Amino acid sequence: MIVDGKELAVKLNGKTYHCAMDITMDYIGGKWKTVVLWYLRDQHRRFGELKKMIPDITEKMLSLQLKQLEKDGLVGRKVYAEVPPKVEYYLTREGQSLLPILQAIADWGRHKGKTEGIIEEVVREKKKKKQLS
Amino acid sequence: MIVDGKELAVKLNGKTYHCAMDITMDYIGGKWKTVVLWYLRDQHRRFGELKKMIPDITEKMLSLQLKQLEKDGLVGRKVYAEVPPKVEYYLTREGQSLLPILQAIADWGRHKGKTEGIIEEVVREKKKKKQLS
Numbered sequence: 001m002i003v004d005g006k007e008l009a010v011k012l013n014g015k016t017y018h019c020a021m022d023i024t025m026d027y028i029g030g031k032w033k034t035v036v037l038w039y040l041r042d043q044h045r046r047f048g049e050l051k052k053m054i055p056d057i058t059e060k061m062l063s064l065q066l067k068q069l070e071k072d073g074l075v076g077r078k079v080y081a082e083v084p085p086k087v088e089y090y091l092t093r094e095g096q097s098l099l100p101i102l103q104a105i106a107d108w109g110r111h112k113g114k115t116e117g118i119i120e121e122v123v124r125e126k127k128k129k130k131q132l133s
Numbered sequence: 134m135i136v137d138g139k140e141l142a143v144k145l146n147g148k149t150y151h152c153a154m155d156i157t158m159d160y161i162g163g164k165w166k167t168v169v170l171w172y173l174r175d176q177h178r179r180f181g182e183l184k185k186m187i188p189d190i191t192e193k194m195l196s197l198q199l200k201q202l203e204k205d206g207l208v209g210r211k212v213y214a215e216v217p218p219k220v221e222y223y224l225t226r227e228g229q230s231l232l233p234i235l236q237a238i239a240d241w242g243r244h245k246g247k248t249e250g251i252i253e254e255v256v257r258e259k260k261k262k263k264q265l266s
Contacts, residue, residue: 007188007257012250018189021167021235023242023250029162034154055140056151101237102154108234109156117145117156124140 027072028098032057032065037074037095038102044078044088055124074098160205161231165190165198170207170228171235177211177221188257207231 010017017023028034032054039045039053051062066089069075074095080086091099113119143150150156161167165187172178172186184195199222202208207228213219224232246252 007255008252009255010246010250010252012246017242017246017250018255019168019171019187020239020242020246021171022164023245024238025162025164025167025242027245029158029164031155031158031162034158035152038152038154054152098241101234101241104234104237105157106153108231109150109153109158112156112160113143113145113150113153117143117150119141119143122140122142122151 024101027074028101032061033069034102034105036062036065036069037091037098038106040075040089040091040095041099041102044090046086046088050089055122069095157234160207161234165194166202167235167238169195169198169202170224170231171239173208173222173224173228174232174235177223179219179221183222188255202228 007018010020010023012023015026017026028037035054035057036050039050045053047062047066050066051057051059054062057065066075066077070077070089073092076090076092076095078088078090080088140151143153143156145156148159150159161170168187168190169183172183178186180195180199183199184190184192187195190198199208199210203210203222206225209223209225209228211221211223213221
């Protein structure tokens with residue numbers, strides 16, 4: 001950032017940022033974070049639900065993203081004292097503060113897809129049950 | 134995207150997207166694109182100006198980002214018939230449609246930096262002129 005002819009930087013979480021945008025992109029950049037945050041925008045969800053809503057993400061990658069988002073304070077994790085244990089993820093207040101950005105990102109992509117892309121149904125092959133031989 | 138229980142995908146520019154957010158992030162994701170777009174938000178700028186405003190980017194990387202943004206239709210390139218040649222970059226109408234997102238990203242990062250970070254001045258060592266020996 002150049003302010004009054006001086007170059008300023010922000011130190012945050014042990015990193016040095018030269019532009020305000022870099023800070024935000026460090027929290028939401030990458031392939032999956034915006035999508036995971038988006039699916040938590042209006043309700044708590046379990047791991048399996050999120051996995052189902054994001055068919056292309058691997059379990060390992062989803063787990064990694066949730067851990068990172070939790071570490072960054074954007075996502076919370078609620079464990080219910082039940083058997084079997086039930087765990088739900090949700091947006092923290094900090095995560096909710098990103099909703100206007102996420103909404104704008106979703107709107108832009110949706111418009112782009114509608115006006116320039118081709119929308120089609122995805123047919124996934126169901127996993128066949130193992131047959132006993 | 135799951136709509137009415139059906140999984141939908143969008144084909145755009147030879148890629149298949151399963152979420153509207155992925156489309157947008159393909160255009161603005163990564164370390165530098167938002168920053169370059171941001172510095173073009175209100176005026177045309179030359180390569181050297183951009184390089185000066187983003188001290189940490191290498192010339193090669195800036196050149197690569199501008200080419201990609203131009204290819205994606207977000208940035209235009211105006212060449213003036215002058216000697217030496219003068220080239221300016223600017224946001225296209227499509228690029229301008231991203232401004233609400235970029236503004237929201239900048240605002241969030243600025244707020245985060247101000248409330249949780251430490252702001253300091255960057256003092257860069259000036260390059261010494263080569264001395265003839």
